[in-house]
Amino acid sequence: MAEYTVPCKGIVAYSQTEWKWEDLLTREPLEDEFMIEMIATGVCHTDISGYGGIYPRVLGHEGAGRVVRLGSPKQSSSYKEGDLVILSAAACLNCHYCNTGHPAYCVQHAALTLAANEPNFVLASDKTKVIGGGYFGQSSFATLVPVKTSCAANVTKLVRDAEELKLYAPLGCGIMTGAGAFTHVGKCQPDDVVAIVGLGGVGLAGVCAGKHLGVKNIIAADLVPSRIELAKELGATIGLHSAPDKLNGKDLSAAIKELTPGGLGCTHILDSTPSVAIMSQCLESIQKNGTVLQVGVKPVGAKIELDTLTHMVNGRRLVGVIEGDRDPAEALPELVQWSKDGTLPMNKLLKEYPAKEFDAAKHVMEDGSVIKSVLVW
Structure with a gap:
């Protein structure tokens, strides 16, 4: 049984149409995870349309944030506390497709993405109410989240600060x-x-x-x-x-x-x-x-x-x-560079909303008046 000791806030989807801001508790990261303080998360039609059909759950799969804690000393060769990361879809990293450069087609893709429902959260007000997580390896509609390292790309050397990182949150799914x-x-x-x-x-x-x-x-x-x-x-x-x-x-x-x-x-x-x-x-x-x-x-x-x-x-x-048949660790730094070069002007594609205004962010995506809503934590 997980120990829920880390306070956070997040958006819980109780159904396709009922999303609610909640005080939550989450757990410490496992060896294949690290703890991410979310900075911004893109809202995708996959979140809105309820693909997977599993509730209650914390959704969100276009996250960008800061590493606050490593889940294993082995991760220190690639990450350190304070690093800035963009998140995409998790993969097992061991199957034929992962080993041949096609992690988007990982044999565990469905289990790690749309069908993922790990007991990663509980309501702070009632610890018996377990809320699913691990969506795409991240569930990035929350302020502090244990995230699978397999879905992350380290962009610390490319991105000036957290403010700039907000622009790149949506890169990990639809843009890629x-x-x-x-x-x-x-x-x-x-x-x-x-x-x-x-x-x-x-x-x-x-x-x-x-x-x-x-x-x-x-x-x-x-x-x-x-x-x-x-x-x-x-x-x-x-x-x-x-x-x-x-x-x-x-x-x-x-x-x-x-x-x-x-x-x-x-x-x-x-x-x-x-x-x-x-x-x-x-x-x-x-x-x-x-x-x-x-x-x-x-x-x-x-x-x-x-x-x-x-x-x-x-x-x-x-x-x-799916996922452009790309490895996010390679693709996401490349797309950040495209944006910095002006090839992919993300500022023309997105509109930011405070995370608590998720209903408004959803609505403008549904009516087509905004191309990409981004929740800022």
Whole structure:
């Protein structure tokens, strides 16, 4: 039985819609963990939509904070108290995928991320009320948290102070996913023709990655005109308002193809939407030998209808991508540098909220008026 001796405050999700600020107690870190004082945490649609369906639990998986205590002397070769870290998804670090550079596909991924429900917290007012934690290895919707070292990247040498670190809290999930989909999965080249459908944080990170790679044709599609304009500021070469009444009677695939050289379609499309119908349209929008990179989470159990002969003879590829297929220890310092260089201007993507104003931060994510809410502890 864990000893709950460390006071903290956090947001407890009692259901998908009921989140509550609570006084909590947590435990000391284990040998594969360290204690992190959270500085800022991005709010992700995965948190809001209740994937995993386990309650009560402390969610949060885009954390950034300061190391306050090591769980084992062995960690001292990589971390010390006071180091600044950005958090991503935990991994076992021992399986085939972890050992070959693909920790996002760790055999324990589900158990360590969406399904994680360790007895890491209790209510301070009633120690019999256990609250689940360990979400993505972090549960970063709390002020002080035992965190698995496998989900962390040490960015102390890159980041000036805690104030600057707030900008980078969201890098560990959606931003890494969108960027890595183009840089490490699609491996896009300057002569490729890419489209990004859905311009939230994931999609806009894809735009930035395309520009970073020198891609000459970057199409940005969304339902919200302001997001299309922002995508063009970030490097998209052409925007497409993808609402049906704005497509002049064409379907989305025809509208995208019309914007490509020779009308051939795209070599790569990043689909960050929750819609299976949109994903089907993306498949119709690619060139022969083209690739659709699926980063948008579809409804559980959703299936796509596919003409397998057409799919085969056109050499089409549909590739699922999580976490950009990146190792966070390598990817996150790289993305911090992108931000410092101006390639990935995080200040244009996020809005900060005091952590107690989590309801407001959720609401603006749900209505789409803010690209990325960040809770500041």
